[in-house]
Amino acid sequence: xxxxxxxxxxxxxxxxxxxxxxxxxxxxxxxxxxxxxxxxxxxxxxxxxxxxxxxxxxxxxxxxxxxxxxxxxxxxxxxxxxxxxxxxxxxxxxxxxxxxxxxxxxxxxxxxxxxxxxxxxxxxxxxxxxxxxxxxxxxxxxxxxxxxxxxxxxxxxxxxxxxxxxxxxxxxxxxxxxxxxxxxxxxxxxxxxxxxxxxxxxxxxxxxxxxxxxxxxxxxxxxxxxxxxxxxxxxxxxxxxxxxxxxxxxxxxxxxxxxxxxxxxxxxxxxxxxxxxxxxxxxxxxxxxxxxxxxx
Numbered sequence: 346x347x348x349x350x351x352x353x354x355x356x357x358x359x360x361x362x363x364x365x366x367x368x369x370x371x372x373x374x375x376x377x378x379x380x381x382x383x384x385x386x387x388x389x390x391x392x393x394x395x396x397x398x399x400x401x402x403x404x405x406x407x408x409x410x411x412x413x414x415x416x417x418x419x420x421x422x423x424x425x426x427x428x429x430x431x432x433x434x435x436x437x438x439x440x441x442x443x444x445x446x447x448x449x450x451x452x453x454x455x456x457x458x459x460x461x462x463x464x465x466x467x468x469x470x471x472x473x474x475x476x477x478x479x480x481x482x483x484x485x486x487x488x489x490x491x492x493x494x495x496x497x498x499x500x501x502x503x504x505x506x507x508x509x510x511x512x513x514x515x516x517x518x519x520x521x522x523x524x525x526x527x528x529x530x531x532x533x534x535x536x537x538x539x540x541x542x543x544x545x546x547x548x549x550x551x552x553x554x555x556x557x558x559x560x561x562x563x564x565x566x567x568x569x570x571x572x573x574x575x576x577x578x579x580x581x582x583x584x585x586x587x588x589x590x591x592x593x594x595x596x597x598x599x600x601x602x603x604x605x606x607x608x609x610x611x612x613x614x615x616x617x618x619x620x621x622x623x624x625x626x627x628x629x630x631x632x633x634x635x636x637x638x639x640x641x
Contacts, residue, residue, distance in 0.1 A: 347436075347496055348372060351400045353409035353420060353427070354441075355382040357576070358467065361474030362410065362440070362500050367391060369499040376400040397423070398430035406493060407431065410440040410467075413585055414447045421451055433459030436489060440465050442521065444589055445511035446596075452485070452510040461489040464510055466517035467501065470577035478502045484513035518593050521586045522604055524561065524624075528583075529607035531562050532628035535569060535639045545570055546641060565625040570641045574622040581620035583627070584611040 348371065352363040355377040363386055367373050373391040375383050376399075383393045394400035397420050401407045407427060411417050417439065421427045431437065437455055439448060439462070448464035455462040463485035473479050479501035483490050490506050497504045507513045531552075538548045549566045552558060568574070587608040594601045613630035614620075632638055 347405045347493065349404040350374070350406045350408060350496070351376070351394070351404045353377070353397055353400055353407070354411045354416075355386070356410065356412060357471050357578070358440075358469075358474045358479075359410040360386075361471065361476075362408070362479075363391070364389070364475070365477045365500055366408075366496070369496075371496070372404075374400050374404060396425040397421075397427045398425050401427050401430045401435070401437075402432075405435065406496065407435060407437045408440060409438070412441070412582070414443045414589075417441055417443055417447055417451070422454070428454055428458065431455070431458060431460050436461045436463070436493060438463045438465045438483075438493065440467055442466050442517050442586055442589065443514055444593060445514040445518075448484075448511045448514040461486055462510065463490060463493065464512075464514045465497065466513055468517070468520055469501075472577060474500075481505065482507055482513040482516050484508055485510045515593070518586070518590045521583075522590050522601065525583060525587055525590075525607045525611075526603050527559060527561050528565065528624055528627060529603070529610060531566055531569075532610070532625070532631050535566065535628065536631045536635050536637060539637045539639045540635055545639065565623075568623070569625055569628055569639055572638075572640050574619070574626045576621065576623050578624050579620065580611065580622055580624045580626050581615055583624040584608070584615055584620070587611055 350366055350371045351374040353376045363375055367389055374394050375386050375391045376394040377383050387393050452462045463483050465483040467479040467481050469479040477500055481497050481501040481504045484507040553563050610627050610630045614627045619626040619629050
């Protein structure tokens with residue numbers, strides 16, 4: 346039974362997950378590059394580690410959610426990384442959004458040390474993480490998945506098993522491709538509706554009930570009309586993920602023509618200075634081009 350857990354990476358998603366692990370009663374160690382982000386969890390009883398190497402010693406399970414493949418390279422493989430402190434019999438779970446090839450490289454390195462590894466990225470945003478309502482995918486050894494599933498169930502509303510290592514990382518990129526295209530479609534549609542002189546509140550009432558409706562379209566559309574771009578998932582991270590999707594699709598010779606259009610608008614919005622805002626801020630690039638502002 347898993348009793349002790351280390352969680353590394355307390356960003357938008359990781360902080361919520363780590364907090365929920367504490368609430369579930371696990372003995373928790375935390376680490377973050379910016380140590381100030383550990384303070385709230387420390388006050389709640391978590392141990393704060395100085396380095397990733399220190400964080401993973403003498404715990405049953407190591408979990409981490411990092412910003413990109415480069416961060417995984419540093420935190421896992423670096424001079425003060427996880428691999429310097431992890432031992433045979435422990436379990437590691439990477440919950441980051443990374444290339445499947447990165448997950449496979451991690452799996453190989455852990456296997457050499459007798460450590461079991463799952464890639465287990467999530468769908469959801471800041472609020473779902475805080476509310477333990479994420480949608481979690483996991484890939485790797487089935488017996489290990491079953492062992493850690495009770496832990497994952499404290500973090501998400503659903504947990505899905507995808508087979509061999511790398512498959513969950515692949516599914517995350519498939520899902521984020523769909524998200525990027527939904528946001529692009531919403532932005533283009535709202536700008537066109539604004540230019541056509543339609544009442545945007547009525548437009549959103551239709552979006553909420555029509556057969557093309559989705560929770561993502563409804564929530565982001567409502568926020569755009571209120572000019573609320575507070576960050577649930579940063580625009581710059583969506584652009585990063587678009588780059589990962591592009592690399593992954595190219596490796597499989599799988600066409601992604603629509604993503605290239607969305608990626609161009611993401612790049613434009615980041616260049617305009619909106620990278621730290623919510624991903625829905627990609628509409629601001631289209632607004633500039635159209636000479637309108639979409640609002641109630």
